[in-house]
Each structure stands twice: as C-alpha cells, then as structure tokens.
Amino acid sequence: MDIPGPEPHPDGGAGAVAAAGGLHTYQLRLHARYGPVVRFQLPGADDAVSIADPVLLEATAHINQRPKRLFEFLAPLCEADNLQVLEASEHGPWRRLLLSVFAGRPSHEQHFARFTELATDLAVRWAGHGADEPVELQKDLTALTLRMICAYALGGDAADPDRVSAAFEVVLTEYLGRLYHVPVPGTEEERARRAEEALAFLRATVDEVVAAHHRSGGRGGRSDLIGALVESGASPARIRDTVMVTLLAAHHTTGVAVSWTLHLLGRHPEAAARAADELDRVLGDRAAPSYADLRRLTYLDMVLKEAMRLFPPGPYGARETTEPLVLGGYEIPAGTTLFYPFWAVHLNPDHWPEPERFDPERFTPEAAAGRPRLAHIPFGLGPRSCEGASLATVEALLTLSVLLKRLTFRPVPGHEVRPIERFVLWAADDIRMYARPRRPRGGAGGALRAGP
Numbered sequence: 001m002d003i004p005g006p007e008p009h010p011d012g013g014a015g016a017v018a019a020a021g022g023l024h025t026y027q028l029r030l031h032a033r034y035g036p037v038v039r040f041q042l043p044g045a046d047d048a049v050s051i052a053d054p055v056l057l058e059a060t061a062h063i064n065q066r067p068k069r070l071f072e073f074l075a076p077l078c079e080a081d082n083l084q085v086l087e088a089s090e091h092g093p094w095r096r097l098l099l100s101v102f103a104g105r106p107s108h109e110q111h112f113a114r115f116t117e118l119a120t121d122l123a124v125r126w127a128g129h130g131a132d133e134p135v136e137l138q139k140d141l142t143a144l145t146l147r148m149i150c151a152y153a154l155g156g157d158a159a160d161p162d163r164v165s166a167a168f169e170v171v172l173t174e175y176l177g178r179l180y181h182v183p184v185p186g187t188e189e190e191r192a193r194r195a196e197e198a199l200a201f202l203r204a205t206v207d208e209v210v211a212a213h214h215r216s217g218g219r220g221g222r223s224d225l226i227g228a229l230v231e232s233g234a235s236p237a238r239i240r241d242t243v244m245v246t247l248l249a250a251h252h253t254t255g256v257a258v259s260w261t262l263h264l265l266g267r268h269p270e271a272a273a274r275a276a277d278e279l280d281r282v283l284g285d286r287a288a289p290s291y292a293d294l295r296r297l298t299y300l301d302m303v304l305k306e307a308m309r310l311f312p313p314g315p316y317g318a319r320e321t322t323e324p325l326v327l328g329g330y331e332i333p334a335g336t337t338l339f340y341p342f343w344a345v346h347l348n349p350d351h352w353p354e355p356e357r358f359d360p361e362r363f364t365p366e367a368a369a370g371r372p373r374l375a376h377i378p379f380g381l382g383p384r385s386c387e388g389a390s391l392a393t394v395e396a397l398l399t400l401s402v403l404l405k406r407l408t409f410r411p412v413p414g415h416e417v418r419p420i421e422r423f424v425l426w427a428a429d430d431i432r433m434y435a436r437p438r439r440p441r442g443g444a445g446g447a448l449r450a451g452p
C-alpha cells in the first residue's frame with residue numbers, strides 16, 4: 001500500500017511549508033488530510049515519512065539512527081564525529097555515560113545551590129522592574145539557563161561565566177543564524193572569524209577544566225560531567241564536543257520551556273493561583289525550594305508538562321530506518337527518513353480532547369494512565385531521547401518555583417506572542433510580561449526567607 005501524501009514539487013517542499021505558515025501548521029494540515037502516516041517533502045531531506053500517532057510511533061521507538069543530512073548543521077560544533085549522528089555502537093556507551101551524570105541525583109544536588117542563586121538573582125532583578133516596565137522572558141530565561149548549564153558542565157572555578165556565556169552565544173548566533181537565515185551584523189568573514197575565536201576559547205576552557213580535574217587527583221565521580229568523561233577514557237576532542245553539545249542541547253530548550261509556562265500561567269490566573277498556593281504550602285516562608293521539595297510540587301509539575309505539550313521546546317525529531325518496517329499497514333523500506341512531529345503528536349485529538357486548551361489536569365496520574373505512552377514526548381523517544389530530561393525538569397521546576405514564589409506574571413496588552421520554529425520553539429518577538437511582586441503567605445509580615 002502506498003503511503004498517502006501530497007504530490008512532490010520541484011522546490012523540494014519549501015513552498016508548501018512556507019505557504020502553510022511553517023512546518024508545524026503544514027504537519028497539522030497533512031495529518032488532518034492524509035491520516036497518521038504521511039509521505040511528504042521535508043526541505044533538506046527529499047522525502048520523509050511523518051508519524052503523528054503515538055501508538056504507531058511505538059513501532060519505530062527502537063530505531064537508533066538519525067539521518068545524517070538533517071544534522072549536518074551541527075558538525076561545526078564537533079571536532080571529532082557529529083554527536084547527533086553517531087553510529088549506534090558508539091552512541092550507546094556515550095549515552096550511558098551522559099545518563100549516569102545528568103540523570104543522577106548526586107549531580108542535581110551538587111549544583112542545586114548554584115542554580116538557586118542564579119534563579120534568585122533573576123527574580124530579584126525582575127522584582128525591581130517598574131510597574132509599567134515589562135520583562136522579556138525568553139531573553140532573560142535563556143540567559144539564565146545558559147548560566148546554569150555552564151556552571152553544571154564546567155564548574156564554578158575554572159571558567160569565567162560571563163565570557164563563556166558570551167562566547168557560546170556568538171557560536172550559536174553564527175551557526176544557527178546561518179541555518180535560519182537570521183541577519184547577523186558584520187561581513188561573512190568577520191562573523192566566521194568571531195565564531196571560530198569563540199569556539200576556540202570554549203574549547204580551551206574545557207581543556208582547562210580537564211587539566212584542573214587531573215590536578216585535583218580526579219575527584220568528582222558521577223556528579224561531574226567532565227570528570228566522568230575523563231575517567232571513561234574519552235579523547236580530549238570527544239570531551240570538548242560533548243560539552244559543546246550539552247550546552248547547545250540544554251540552553252535554549254530549558255529557557256523556552258520556562259518562558260512558555262509563565263506565558264500560559266499569565267493567561268490562566270486560576271492555574272497561576274493554584275501553583276502559588278502549592279508553593280506557599282510546600283515552601284512556607286522560604287523563597288526557594290530544596291531539592292527534596294521539588295517532588296512535592298505536583299501541580300507545578302503538571303503545569304510544566306502541559307506547557308511542554310502545547311509548546312514543546314524541541315518540536316521535531318527524526319530517524320532513519322535501518323531495516324524495512326511495517327507501520328499502520330504501510331511498508332517502509334530501509335533508509336527512509338522518519339519525521340517525528342512531536343508538536344502535532346501533542347495535539348492529536350484522538351488522545352487529547354480539545355487539544356488547544358490549556359489544562360494541567362490532563363497530567364493527574366489517573367488521566368495520564370489512560371493515554372498511550374508516547375502521546376506526550378517533549379523529550380523525544382527511544383535510544384536517542386533526551387539524556388538531560390530529568391536535569392531539565394529540575395532546572396525548570398526550581399526556576400518556576402523561585403519566580404512564582406516572589407512574582408505574579410500578567411500579559412502585556414497588545415503584545416502578540418507568536419511561536420516560531422527555530423531549532424527550538426521560540427516566540428518571534430519574545431514573550432513580554434509584567435512581573436509584579438506578590439505578597440506571600442506564610443512569612444511574618446510577608447517577608448521571604450532566603451535559601452531553601
């Protein structure tokens with residue numbers, strides 16, 4: 001049986017995507033018209049098969065290969081092999097090592113105090129904004145999460161955090177800006193030189209951290225990314241590449257996750273009030289949660305999940321089949337590009353009634369138990385899913401707690417928040433909101449106690 005889909009066009013599909021107003025709206029239309037499995041022209045990949053049904057996705061969840069062409073743009077960040085498209089045999093040990101660090105409680109706890117300080121600095125700064133002076137959520141929150149992941153991956157001592165953050169922004173602006181044709185100041189040569197210098201600085205910084213690790217006698221164990229990489233015998237180039245890819249994967253994604261959550265809470269005051277009540281109940285007069293508190297913030301966790309359903313920070317994924325596959329009655333040959341429209345999966349009306357409606361109650365344990373496992377996949381699926389999922393959740397819940405304990409967020413009238421797909425799901429003109437101090441319950445005279 002032939003897989004349904006639109007007729008191919010000589011422009012490689014770019015026109016159809018542009019006419020639909022972006023890849024996501026195009027996906028929604030394709031799946032509404034042709035069903036859960038669609039063959040279409042994915043710009044940059046010729047032909048691809050998109051799957052928007054979580055039950056059918058299960059049949060692909062074992063696939064451990066990404067299509068090389070689609071991830072070529074990340075090659076400049078890597079000196080050895082492009083880590084996004086490592087062969088399965090090499091990827092397996094690398095993934096296990098990352099998970100042993102990122103998913104482990106020791107690393108979360110070790111960095112929690114620093115994360116809390118950074119989030120608190122932002123909350124205090126926003127609290128100082130005048131009543132008519134909106135804050136820019138994406139700009140400030142992605143800067144915060146870059147600081148957090150730099151502290152996490154490079155430690156506090158060896159690296160100058162301002163310089164590291166600035167250098168990484170230069171690298172991203174150049175390489176991702178190229179991808180999306182975003183105008184960047186300077187001639188092509190000037191920009192390329194700036195990006196190369198910034199990348200060289202970042203790589204030298206990683207080398208310094210490695211040298212400091214050796215000097216210290218190799219302490220750190222599984223709570224320390226660079227320590228774990230050194231101890232695994234990874235080459236210096238692989239260590240540098242892993243740090244680069246970690247900064248890339250962790251930085252914008254986590255920042256926009258928090259931004260979209262605050263955007264939704266600002267438009268749903270009843271949910272915001274419930275989240276604030278929960279924070280008052282769990283934190284009392286403390287300004288920030290402890291690591292253990294995060295598990296008790298069950299409503300906030302549901303809000304974050306619902307926000308990542310409606311605005312998944314990484315809206316797409318891709319795989320390449322290595323052997324023939326049968327999917328919903330269709331035969332898919334080896335070597336096919338599979339496109340994962342995470343965002344469209346999250347809006348599939350068969351599993352999400354009134355899919356556009358914001359409703360954190362969808363994530364009560366009872367409601368979640370009734371849905372297919374892959375109906376909610378903001379962190380992807382299978383052996384190439386996000387290794388940073390649990391760390392990202394810790395960072396996001398902590399940041400939301402610190403901000404929502406101190407502040408309330410209201411939309412700026414007339415400011416249009418328009419999602420735009422740029423590697424992560426961005427808002428075209430940032431998300432501007434009024435952040436006003438709230439009067440907390442719990443503390444004497446409403447004063448908050450610093451620290452968890």
Ligand code: HEM
Pocket residue numbers: 083084095098102245246249250251253254257312313314315316317318378379380381382383384385386387388389391392393396
């Ligand atoms: C809310 C924040 C985040 C979101 C929504 C997110 C989402 C994703 C998604 C959708 C993928 C692709 C998965 C797939 O192809 O199936 C991915 C990959 C990845 N993410 Fe995340 N991510 C987040 C934060 C982080 C953080 C904090 C880290 C590291 C500390 C991280 C590290 C990675 C890595 C290394 C990969 C590549 C996976 C591989 O090829 O094995 N991410 N992430």
